[in-house]
Each structure stands twice: as structure tokens, then as C-alpha cells.
Amino acid sequence: MTDVLRRGRASLAFGFFAQGVAFALLVTRIPAIQDRYGVSDALLPVFLAAVPILAGVGSVVSERLVRRVRPSRLLRWSQPVVLLALLGVGAGDRVAVLAVALAVFGLAVGALDASMNMLGVSLQRAYGRSIMLGFHATYSLGGILGASLAWAGAHWDLALWVSYLPVVVVLLPAALVGSRWYVDGDGGGAAEAVDKGAGGAGVGAGVAFKVLLPLCLVMTFAYIGDSTVSNWSAKYLQDVLGSSEQLATVPYNVYMVTTLVGRAVGDFGVRRFGAVAVVRGGAVVAAGGFAVVASAPGAWVGMLGFTLLGLGLCVLVPQTFAAAGRLAAEQDGRPGASDAAVARLNVFNYVGFLVGSPLVGALGDAWSYRGAMLVPMVLVLVTVVYARSFGDGPDRYGVGHERPRTADVGRGSNGL
Secondary structure (H helix, E strand, O other): OHHHHHHHHHHHHHHHHHHHHHHHHHHOOHHHHHHHHOOOOOOHHHHHHHHHHHHHHHHHHHHHHOOOOOHHHHHHHHHHHHHHHHHHHHHOOOHHHHHHHHHHHHHHHHHHHHHHHHHHHHHHHHHOOOOHHHHHHHHHHHHHHHHHHHHHHHHOOOOHHHHHHHHHHHHHHHHHHHHHHOEEOOOOHHHHHHHOOOOHHHOOOOOOHHHHHHHHHHHHHHHHHHHHHHHHHHHHHHHHOOOOOOHHHHHHHHHHHHHHHHHHHHHHHHHHHOHHHHHHHHHHHHHHHHHHHHHOOOHHHHHHHHHHHHHHHOOHHHHHHHHHHHHHHHHOOOOOHHHHHHHHHHHHHHHHHHHHHHHHHHHHHHOOHHHHOHHHHHHHHHHHHHHHHHOOOOOOOOOOOOOOOHHHOOEEHHHO
């Protein structure tokens, strides 16, 4: 069973990596997509907002689907759809084609994000120690690779489909092969509850929303912070701190790298100090990063602030998913309760993404961009108040009060 869990962990990590590559290839080539389809500046925000909105819909649908099917099956088929939709974005020639491709991409991404984190949470419980940050570290690594490939495509003036096709050709079959070893770590998930007559409609119903509300707020605040960096770091450095155009591209790259580093070592911190301490520390470091950015006298000090933001924000989202799974298991012990809670929480990923960029932009225009940076700082600090919701178990890993028996977990998805 140990080999089953190890293979499940490796295959899921590759799934996170592939998703990081695909998402980065989409968002970093938005100007090229706009040029290819002739999308006006007025219409572009509609297309950009549609993706996270539909992803939220996909996550809600996933919460219902996992009452009937295993999360591993949902992940197995949503990832190829995401990759094919990405290729469709690059290969189309009409706005209608772009709209359909982005709609499919958004819906599939919602299902993909939800199911990936469902499996990650259940595997962490199976291991009895923190491994969730490692999965998100591979996502960050994929994002760095995807952004690098996008840069190469733009540098060499390659057509979008030329940039996307090799990636899809490599990642799609690899993801399908890897999906053979996905592990439904709770021993079968919600599907078993249906098989045993528990009835899918009730799975997760006992998890009150008020129990998850603090985690939903933390997820929203974390993504408001993340979208602030991704959408405004370059403009802030250039327009407010007076950097060159070339230097203004550096903060987001620094942020991505420090996010990867923080997640790569974050699991060790959770094992050593517990989830509550790591979440509190991450929130304080992130808030300090926003404070440095808001008060920076020049570009290089601003760069330090964005570095701190990467190190602080990187731990919040993975630990929020892990805490949701644990709380759901405590409140409702039925199979699938954890999966439903993760899917519900995942919606607030997209809420934060939708709110963050317009919020900072509106405040920057109406007040000042320095002042606007203080708003995500305050929101991230609220996480300190809610950190007790990440409450550690006796093993100090923050993944539950009792290490599951290996015989109860680690069923591979091969038998589906």
C-alpha cells in the first residue's frame, strides 16, 4: 500500500505541474490572444472575467459530481479537456471560437482545481503528515515553465497554436498515463457512500457553511493578494516607483520563484511547528510585504516587498484546502464530506481572483496606488484572526486527530 500511495503522490504532483504550465500559457499570452482575434479593449475584460466565473460554476458542479463518481475519475478527464481547450484558444480564427474555447477551459479548470485538491487533501490524510504544499510547489514550478515557454513564443513571434501544440502533445498523454495511479485516499470517496446505500444527496450536507466560512474568507483574501501581485506589480513598479519598463517585469518573476521556494520547504515547517503557526507566520510576512511595497522609496525596496509577498502568501491556499478537508471529516464522517468541502471552498479561489484586481485598480484611480496596497495588507492580516481554524491535531501536522489506517486509504483508481 505504501507503493500505491507513493505512485499516487507522484502522479498527482504531475497533474498539478501540468495545470500550472497550461494556466500560465493562457494568462501570459493574453495580449497575443487579443491581437489574434481582434478583441477590443472594452470586450477583453468580459472574456477575462468569464473564465474564473465559469471555473466557479465548474467547481460547484464538481461538488455534486463527486457524490456519484470518484474524484480521481473527475480529474482524469478534466485535465485533458483543459489542455485541448488551451489548444483551441490558440488554433481558432473567430471570436465565437475563442468564446467557446474559453468557456470550456473555465468549466474544466473549475473541475480540475477542485478534484486535484480533493485528492491532495485525502492523500495528506493518508500520509499522516503535511504534503499539500509540495503539490502546490509543483504547480508553481509548472507556472514558471509555462511563463518561460510563453516568453519564448513571444520572443520568436510564434503563432499561438505553434506555442501550444508541443505542450499539449507532451502533457496530455503523460497526464492520461499518470492518471492510472491516482489514489482516492479515503478508500473510495463519495462513490462508496452511494454503493453502500448512504445516498449521494446527503454527502457533505452535515458540513455547515458557517464552519467553512473562516476558511472561505482566508481563501478569498489570499487570492486578492495574489491577483494584486499578478495584475499590478509591473505597473506599480514602473508608474509609482519609477523603474524602467524592463525592471518592471521582474517582480512577478521574483514572486513566482519565492512562491515555489516557500512551498517547497513549507511542508517541513508545518511538520515542525504546526499548521496554525505556519499560517500565522505566512500572513504576517505577506502583510509585511504589502507594507514594504506601499512605503517603498524606490524600485529595489519594492522588489523586496514582492519577495516577501511570495514567501508569505504561498502557504495560505494549500493549508486552507487541508484545513477544509479536516474540518469536514470532523463534522461529517461520511465518505465524500471532505471532497464536497474542498469543492465548495475552491469557489472562493475565483471570488478572490475576480475581486482583487478591480479593487486595487479602483482604489488606485480614486485614491493612490500606495494606499491601495494597504487594503490587501489588512485583508491578509485578518487571516491571523482566523488561523485557529487551521487547528493542529496531536501529531502537529494539522491534518486530523488520528492518522488513518493504511488499509482504509490508498485505494488506487485503476479499478474504476
